[in-house]
Amino acid sequence: MANESTRVSDSARAAGQPEGGRELTGAEIVCACLQREGVDVVFGYPGGAILPTYDALCRSGGIHHVLTRHEQGASHMADGYARSSGRVGVAIATSGPGATNLVTGIATAMMDSSPLVCLTGQVSTTVLGSDAFQEADVLGITMPITKHNVMVTRVEDLAEILHEAFAIARSGRPGPVVVDLPKDVQLARTLYDPDRPLPVVPVKTSMTPLDAEIEAARNLIAEARRPVILAGNGINISGASEQLRRLAEDTGIPVSLTLLGKGAFPEDHPLSLGMMGMHGDAAANLAIQAADLIIALGMRFDDRVTGTLSTYAPKSKKIHVDLDRSEIGKNVAVDVGVVGDLKAVLTRLLVGIAATVDEGWTAQIREWKDHSKTLDVVHQPCDGRLWAARVIRDLCELTDGEAVTVTDVGQHQMFEAQYYTHRRPRTLITSGGLGTMGFGLPAALGAKLAQPHEEVWAIVGDGGFQMTLAELATAVQEQIAVKIAIINNGYLGMVRQWQELFYEERYYATPLANPDFCKIAEAYGVPSVRVSQRRDVAPAVAWCRSVNDGPCLVEFVVESHDVVYPMVPAGAALDEMIRRPARASTMAGVSR
Amino acid sequence: MTPAPNAEMSGSQTSGSQTLIALVENRPGVLNRVTTLLRRRHFDLLTLSMGRSEDPDRSRLTLTVGGGSAGARRVADHLIKLVEVLHVEPLFDQPAVRRDLALIKIRPDAAELPAVNALCSAFRARIVDVSPGSTIVEITGEQSKIERFVALLTPYGLAELARSECVAMCRGASGFGASDHSVGQTTSQTTSQTTSSTSPNPTS
Ligand SMILES: Cc1ncc(C[n+]2csc(CCOP(=O)(O)OP(=O)(O)O)c2C)c(N)n1
Ligand SMILES: [Mg+2]
Numbered sequence: 001m002a003n004e005s006t007r008v009s010d011s012a013r014a015a016g017q018p019e020g021g022r023e024l025t026g027a028e029i030v031c032a033c034l035q036r037e038g039v040d041v042v043f044g045y046p047g048g049a050i051l052p053t054y055d056a057l058c059r060s061g062g063i064h065h066v067l068t069r070h071e072q073g074a075s076h077m078a079d080g081y082a083r084s085s086g087r088v089g090v091a092i093a094t095s096g097p098g099a100t101n102l103v104t105g106i107a108t109a110m111m112d113s114s115p116l117v118c119l120t121g122q123v124s125t126t127v128l129g130s131d132a133f134q135e136a137d138v139l140g141i142t143m144p145i146t147k148h149n150v151m152v153t154r155v156e157d158l159a160e161i162l163h164e165a166f167a168i169a170r171s172g173r174p175g176p177v178v179v180d181l182p183k184d185v186q187l188a189r190t191l192y193d194p195d196r197p198l199p200v201v202p203v204k205t206s207m208t209p210l211d212a213e214i215e216a217a218r219n220l221i222a223e224a225r226r227p228v229i230l231a232g233n234g235i236n237i238s239g240a241s242e243q244l245r246r247l248a249e250d251t252g253i254p255v256s257l258t259l260l261g262k263g264a265f266p267e268d269h270p271l272s273l274g275m276m277g278m279h280g281d282a283a284a285n286l287a288i289q290a291a292d293l294i295i296a297l298g299m300r301f302d303d304r305v306t307g308t309l310s311t312y313a314p315k316s317k318k319i320h321v322d323l324d325r326s327e328i329g330k331n332v333a334v335d336v337g338v339v340g341d342l343k344a345v346l347t348r349l350l351v352g353i354a355a356t357v358d359e360g361w362t363a364q365i366r367e368w369k370d371h372s373k374t375l376d377v378v379h380q381p382c383d384g385r386l387w388a389a390r391v392i393r394d395l396c397e398l399t400d401g402e403a404v405t406v407t408d409v410g411q412h413q414m415f416e417a418q419y420y421t422h423r424r425p426r427t428l429i430t431s432g433g434l435g436t437m438g439f440g441l442p443a444a445l446g447a448k449l450a451q452p453h454e455e456v457w458a459i460v461g462d463g464g465f466q467m468t469l470a471e472l473a474t475a476v477q478e479q480i481a482v483k484i485a486i487i488n489n490g491y492l493g494m495v496r497q498w499q500e501l502f503y504e505e506r507y508y509a510t511p512l513a514n515p516d517f518c519k520i521a522e523a524y525g526v527p528s529v530r531v532s533q534r535r536d537v538a539p540a541v542a543w544c545r546s547v548n549d550g551p552c553l554v555e556f557v558v559e560s561h562d563v564v565y566p567m568v569p570a571g572a573a574l575d576e577m578i579r580r581p582a583r584a585s586t587m588a589g590v591s592r
Numbered sequence: 593m594t595p596a597p598n599a600e601m602s603g604s605q606t607s608g609s610q611t612l613i614a615l616v617e618n619r620p621g622v623l624n625r626v627t628t629l630l631r632r633r634h635f636d637l638l639t640l641s642m643g644r645s646e647d648p649d650r651s652r653l654t655l656t657v658g659g660g661s662a663g664a665r666r667v668a669d670h671l672i673k674l675v676e677v678l679h680v681e682p683l684f685d686q687p688a689v690r691r692d693l694a695l696i697k698i699r700p701d702a703a704e705l706p707a708v709n710a711l712c713s714a715f716r717a718r719i720v721d722v723s724p725g726s727t728i729v730e731i732t733g734e735q736s737k738i739e740r741f742v743a744l745l746t747p748y749g750l751a752e753l754a755r756s757e758c759v760a761m762c763r764g765a766s767g768f769g770a771s772d773h774s775v776g777q778t779t780s781q782t783t784s785q786t787t788s789s790t791s792p793n794p795t796s
Contacts, residue, residue, distance in 0.1 A: 201675075
């Protein structure tokens, strides 16, 4: 349609029609703008108030619409699409219940800085505010969970607003933008100029740090003896992983990652400290608490990362680099704050960078890492039971750590983070900030559509899978070759873990009477296999990898009484971790 | 260097009220957006007034917030992220005019009127309505002056109080947007130019 409209507008001009394009309906303008933004796929669910746009999508061709089974699926798919590719994901829903069903996905994207444009139908402007059929205050509802939202009330403004929405979603710190489209605006006609310059988002605050600020950071690094780098999602968003690797290698400073930072630095690198935080590697948490300098890059000192703030990294000076000024000093006081794009800042910082990392520090970190290994379940003799951690480690080895993994939320998510070694940015997609159960399957579908050449695994719990499992039908209808690993422990495992450790093992509202997941898969037309023995893991993974014409599913029936270690309990300092008991056979709740 | 609001700081940095001025696009829903942000971030909003500015496309907000200068800086850093907020400036201790307008309805006895009149002239307040049994007094001034005045009028039967809350303007020619602390675009600049709290400012 972009081509067509360009062509027609050319001929319209030739025919003496006024400059500025030809007349289109609002719905047609929506399609033209999506195409101009390079959108190839949208995720959505139709209804009365958005039907004009659906009809225009049908007539325009060129944009592939994925029909989800719930609008939450649409917003998570758009999010997975955006996270895996860096492009803006687009979700469409009708007014009222359609729009409110998007909400969880929008909030999820907001917390993790993922660029979305959500188009919602709305009742006509003539009845706005009258409690019309399927009217909901979508602007009001989504205001606190969007980077920006806007209702289009005049068709003449539509193109500008839509392009602005894309620009806002992807500029600076990315985030979701909702555009509410009253039905009469979709039906109204106006001149559309396909060549009109695209709006740019004005830069309101300086993103170019002063030389003095960079110099101050460089000086702190030069003075440090026990430094650590803490890298987050900002590195991935900025595309700065190469600069991060050079910073580490040029200085010898070890790197720890946040959950969303995974992929920013190769985890098999000798300078990798592993993940930090509540279920982080002990070595990383111990290093942070003992460090004399924290170099925080594109991370936001989330409470899951810091533990109790008053005891966090007490011996260290802190450098914090982030694109978002409001993050600097928000949770943790810093000595040098630098506001700017990570890639640009690191490129400047690297010039003349030098550090003298204490040899004792490097040795100490090695010792911590080695000690962690001795406690690790995957380094202990196989006892015949299937541990979730082993499933993940096996999957990592069988896929050479090269798959794109998309997780749900819970124990399996933390096992993924601990046992799947990521080397490339955008290869772990997970809901970190909001912790949204039900995210995994739909986000994986979006990720696979965005990156069809990647091997995409959805790693989901038996609980969270059931929140959005209807999207299996979407996967089948669209023949999306995503591989689904259900880590079935028969419990809301992460909550069960808290009940075990902090609520005297009162397992209330956490045991799950589950359906037969393989029969469910079969009913949806998804081939599947169930695995409950370690020796069957590799053949099942190999089989799954051979299925390329659509989705497939492996149900891993794992130990139910399992605990994610280490764990920093609520209210504790980061180095006050509950460690895995020395031998697997003495693990809580398990007796031989 | 970017300040660290949570660093160990003296009292005035983390407590006491501060004034901020913001210019926002004159569009429906902008005030809702600002207050939604202030509420959800649990900022300590003390007063907010919104009205027209010299530019019909822009509204001007004056906010007073608790939490000292660090609190004001945090509010500014978050407000400027709203697309429709064009410019924010915490005033800190810049010389500025801060004014609040109050209408005060009292019910003095006839015998009390001379005392009320005397109070009004001492405070440069005006009686703007005298009706049987009630009188409306108008006063403008700094918040503390109004509070003292209201306290002195209260014995005369305080019936109603309506306040505009603080509106503020910096003194001097350099004006809005010239300070080191301002973030965003100033009225006199086009969208391609920006000021920021990190750029050295020749005029201040
Ligand atoms: C939508 C939503 N509801 C509730 C929670 C709280 N919660 C966090 S983890 C978890 C259990 C997840 O169980 P499951 O999906 O089986 O994964 P497991 O922990 O067993 O691996 C729950 C209920 C959440 N994160 N999201
Ligand atoms: Mg479970």
